Amino acid sequence: MKNILLIFAFVTTLASYTYAQKGLTAGSIAPSFSGVDQNGKKINLKALLKKNKSVVLFFYRGQWCPYCNKHIEELQDSLQLLTAKNAYVIGVTPETTENIAKTIQKTSAGFSIIQDKNDDIIKAYGVNFEMDNATFTKYKGYGIDLENNNGNTRHTLPVPATYIVDRSGKIKYVHFDPNYQKRASVKQLLTAL
Incomplete structure (x- = not known):
């Protein structure tokens, strides 16, 4: 019962904060970005598009999110199907490198994951939202400490977009x-590729 209440609280709270978000639309020019993944590999969107037919870019909230972990596991399980279509998969998250390591341990992710330390990529793609203090306090009551997970006090999370x-x-x-x-x-991704 506690898990059901927790899920309901997450849905209702986050839904109210993300309705204003729209993200980018199909046909738009993708904002360029660069970063370093969990393996120390330099990631640059323009360079990747020279080598690959496409890039699958997804945003996730953190290792504490069971829906994020499930999605990452599904992407990993089908990674060969995605790469067979000459697609490069990149995850972007605000969580610290230590917590990215926890995500990888939980999901066995073998594709690039970038920490968006200053929320630059998240903002460029229009998927950012900032929790108010009441919501942050609720999360903390559920054992989710965003400040510790993200290594900052901004309380920013991405809408989990792809x-x-x-x-x-x-x-x-x-x-x-x-x-x-x-x-x-x-x-859906394979159809779009």
Whole structure:
């Protein structure tokens, strides 16, 4: 019963904060970004698009989110199908490198994950929202300490969105849903690729 109440509280609280968010639309030019993944590999969108037909870019909230972990596991389980279509998969998160390591341990993710330390990528793609203090306190009561998880006091999380960027740098697919439980399925991604 406690888990059901926790899930309901997450959905109702986060839904109210993310309705104003819209994200980017299909046909838009994807904002360029660069970073370093969990293996120390330099990631640059433009460089990746020169080598790959497309980039599957998804945003997740953190290792504490069971829906994020499930989505990452599904992407990992189908990674060969995605890469067979010459797609490079990148996860972006505000969580610290230590917590990215926990995500990888929980999900066996073998693709690049970038810490968006200053929320630059999250903001560029229009998926950022900031929790108010009351919501932050509720999360902390559930054992989720965003300040510790993200290594800052901004209380910013991404809407768990997914974009496919084609070789020309345009966004050809968008999955953006304020309900953090809903994610792009691998089938949808493979169809869009």
